[in-house]
Amino acid sequence: MADLAESGVVREVAGRPGQVGRPSLRVEPVSESAVVVAFDLRVESTVVALVGLGGEELWRREQEHARAKYTAKVAVKNLLSLTRQALRRAPEDAAWVGIGIAVPGIVDHADGLVRFAPNLGWVDVPLGALLREAISAEYGFVPHLAISNDADLGALAEHVRGVGADNRNLIYLSGEVGIGGGVIIDGRPMLGAGGFGGEVGHMVVNPAGVECRCGATGCWETVIGRDALVRAAGLKKDHATVEDVIAAAASGSERARRALEEAGDWLGIGLANLVNVFNPEVIVLGGHLRLLHPFASDAVDRHVLTAVPAAREQVRIEVPALSGDSPLLGAAEAAFDALLADPISVIADVAHASAS
Numbered sequence: 001m002a003d004l005a006e007s008g009v010v011r012e013v014a015g016r017p018g019q020v021g022r023p024s025l026r027v028e029p030v031s032e033s034a035v036v037v038a039f040d041l042r043v044e045s046t047v048v049a050l051v052g053l054g055g056e057e058l059w060r061r062e063q064e065h066a067r068a069k070y071t072a073k074v075a076v077k078n079l080l081s082l083t084r085q086a087l088r089r090a091p092e093d094a095a096w097v098g099i100g101i102a103v104p105g106i107v108d109h110a111d112g113l114v115r116f117a118p119n120l121g122w123v124d125v126p127l128g129a130l131l132r133e134a135i136s137a138e139y140g141f142v143p144h145l146a147i148s149n150d151a152d153l154g155a156l157a158e159h160v161r162g163v164g165a166d167n168r169n170l171i172y173l174s175g176e177v178g179i180g181g182g183v184i185i186d187g188r189p190m191l192g193a194g195g196f197g198g199e200v201g202h203m204v205v206n207p208a209g210v211e212c213r214c215g216a217t218g219c220w221e222t223v224i225g226r227d228a229l230v231r232a233a234g235l236k237k238d239h240a241t242v243e244d245v246i247a248a249a250a251s252g253s254e255r256a257r258r259a260l261e262e263a264g265d266w267l268g269i270g271l272a273n274l275v276n277v278f279n280p281e282v283i284v285l286g287g288h289l290r291l292l293h294p295f296a297s298d299a300v301d302r303h304v305l306t307a308v309p310a311a312r313e314q315v316r317i318e319v320p321a322l323s324g325d326s327p328l329l330g331a332a333e334a335a336f337d338a339l340l341a342d343p344i345s346v347i348a349d350v351a352h353a354s355a356s
């Protein structure tokens with residue numbers, strides 16, 4: 001602890017006032033001592049934040065990009081430029097200890113290889129290797145790099161600091177163009193053999209439905225994903241969002257109202273399946289699903305009631321405590337991993353890198 005305090009990562013403060021007896025010392029992270037750059041790489045925009053130790057967002061920015069033109073090369077250039085902008089906002093003397101990236105696809109988190117991100121059109125993109133090379137060329141060293149599936153990171157953030165902080169069994173659903181899922185069982189992420197588990201957006205719910213970008217027919221995301229909702233509502237404008245569907249329904253569009261109602265039904269059907277398979281304590285509706293929730297809560301309740309009683313009695317359906325930023329803050333959390341596992345050697349490495 002003395003070494004940590006000396007390296008500036010933590011400080012000891014007096015215990016809570018009002019305590020009886022000699023005040024005990026409490027250890028707290030020094031937010032400005034170490035920072036990470038966190039990204040939520042979405043299908044049509046990138047959110048970047050500079051995050052201090054302990055999870056404080058020190059700076060944040062969202063930048064839109066064209067889905068069809070967002071190749072790996074463009075992405076890496078963009079991530080590097082946003083990293084520069086973020087680090088310019090870092091407190092003086094802060095150690096830069098990591099980069100975390102949430103990706104809407106299946107990721108090998110050991111090396112940051114994006115195996116499949118259908119809504120970006122990426123197959124086997126070595127994002128980790130490309131970014132490592134770019135960061136190394138620019139800064140002469142590479143901090144800890146954590147690249148994972150966006151829903152897995154959303155689950156992590158909501159489990160550590162959000163609506164599932166007191167729960168050991170949680171599912172986080174990311175609603176974007178597609179639907180991602182992050183599953184935490186008994187306090188640990190459920191990874192599967194290759195780390196690719198939890199792809200609940202590709203659970204088939206309607207075999208008589210439409211083809212999914214993954215190649216299968218009737219996946220859950222083909223009925224509750226953003227594109228599906230916009231199409232069902234008959235919105236013609238480019239880049240229409242779920243907010244646009246809600247606005248159209250509010251201003252009297254019968255078709256938009258029906259699209260929300262049907263999506264609510266499909267949402268409930270999928271949730272009932274998840275309750276039966278995983279027996280979670282909480283399912284968090286992230287991304288646009290949190291906007292859909294007020295219109296879908298009756299349908300959701302009705303369908304979840306069809307799950308087996310023992311499991312359904314234990315589950316809560318919630319919206320994220322961290323609003324739309326769960327995957328972003330999960331990416332920051334993962335980027336701090338190396339520091340938290342071995343703070344003294346990470347701080348020494350960073351100090352060495354910035355001195356050389």
Ligand SMILES: [Zn+2]
Binds near residue numbers: 201212213215216219
């Ligand atoms: Zn699919």
